[in-house]
Amino acid sequence: MRTVAIDLGGTAVKLGVFESGRLVTHDEFATVEGQIGLDEVAQRVESLxxxxxxxAIGIAVPGVVDPQGSSLLAAHGKYAELHDLDLSAWSASRFGCPAVVENDARAALIGEITDGVARGSRDALLIVLGTGIGTAAIVDGRIIRGRRGHGAILGGHITLDLDGPRCPCGNIGCAEALASTWALAADAASGRLTLGRELASRLADPGTIGIRDLVETRHxxxxxxxxDRYLRTWSAVIVxxxxxxxxxxxxxxxGVMRSADVILPALEARVHADLWSSSFRPPLVTPDDPATSVLRGLAALADDLDSKGRP
Incomplete structure (x- = not known):
């Protein structure tokens, strides 16, 4: 029998089928205006x-998961139709197999410590810099989830500016509201940012800009x-x-790591400079195959659930 991994991402759904820990087939399709149809997901899984x-089945969602590992509790602006829906029960009814449901950043971290760039690490952090800012942590070999499922995944919602903008999460001056892809696009479109000529032309053409545009126009x-402000913000989250x-x-x-050759060394230097004086200076690394991090983590979780119950 095979293990199925379903990554319900914010802009796309990724599917993978694993056998003996190896990805044997996969599929991907874009969501439509942030909405997702579980029937289409199921049909594509059945095709694979x-x-x-x-x-065994693992499902990742871009938000807070209930402590039982079965439902999405909250994901601001994403998949409202999935909130409190028992995805494990849906999986059991559709595929005859209950699923383990996990936050996508935690799943990516599990993928990288199981079979990735941090293989075997028992103490690691993962920071997702993209549309938003996601985080996850493992300490002494145990994934941090917390009593109510919020543990270690809200690092993008630490307050960095007491007079900053209100984040969709409800907090003020969150790191994500200051330095994420959605914040950049919103601030640029509203005129809150001063743009150079080349960057402004990119905004006028496709209608939005991303971090890669910043990197390519940093002259x-x-x-x-x-x-520089974004690097300082990301560094503060990591520190x-x-x-x-x-x-x-x-x-x-x-997505920011598409410019890893520029971003990663600058970020590591800043983090190492700002850490507490006696703190260990951990290396900052980026996955070799980031597109499958979540799928690999889900497969490991699902296989573990199948053999021992939820870890």
């Missing part, structure tokens, strides 16, 4: 299984200033997480 039965003083969890390694992933 090609008549075979799923022995302009305006882009360089924005990028805070390091102070809280004392990791051996920090995994930095997400």
């Amino acid at each position: 299984l090609d008549g075979e039965r799923a022995g 302009e003083a305006e882009s360089a200033a924005i990028l 805070t997480q390091c102070h809280a969890f004392d990791p051996d390694v920090v995994i930095v992933t997400g």
Whole structure:
């Protein structure tokens, strides 16, 4: 029997089928205006299984998961139709196999410590820099979940500016509201940012800009200033997480890492400079295959659930 991994991402759904820990087939499709149809997900999974039965299933969601590992509790602005829906029961009714449900950042971290860039690490952080800012932590070999499922995943919602904008989460001056892809696009479109000529032209053409545009136009003083502020914001998130969890390694992933050659060394230098004087300076690394981090983590979780129950 095969293990199925379903990553219900914010902009796309990724599916994978594993056998003996190896990804044997996969599929991906975009969501439509942040909405997802579980019937389409199921049909695509069934197509990948090609008549075979799923022995274990893992589902990742971009938000807080209930302590039982079965439902999405909250994901601001995403998948409202899935809130409090028992995805494990849905999986059991559709595939004859209950699923383990996990936050996507935690699943990615599990994927990288199980079979990835931080393989075997028992103390690690993962930071997702993309549409938003996600975090996850493992301490002494145990994934941090917390009593109510919120543990270690809200690092993007630490307050960095007491006079900053209100984040969709409800907090003021969150790191994500200051330095994420959605914040950049919103601030640029509203005129709250001063843009150089080249960056402004990119905004006018496709209608939005991303971190890669900042990197590619950093020869302009305006882009360089924005990028520096973003680096300082991301560094503050990582430093805070390091102070809280004392990791051996920090995994930095997400869409921002398409510019890892520029971002990662600058980020590592800033983090190492700002950490508490006696703190260990962990290396910052990025996954070799970030597109499958979540799927690999889900497969490991699902297989573990199948053999021992929820870890």
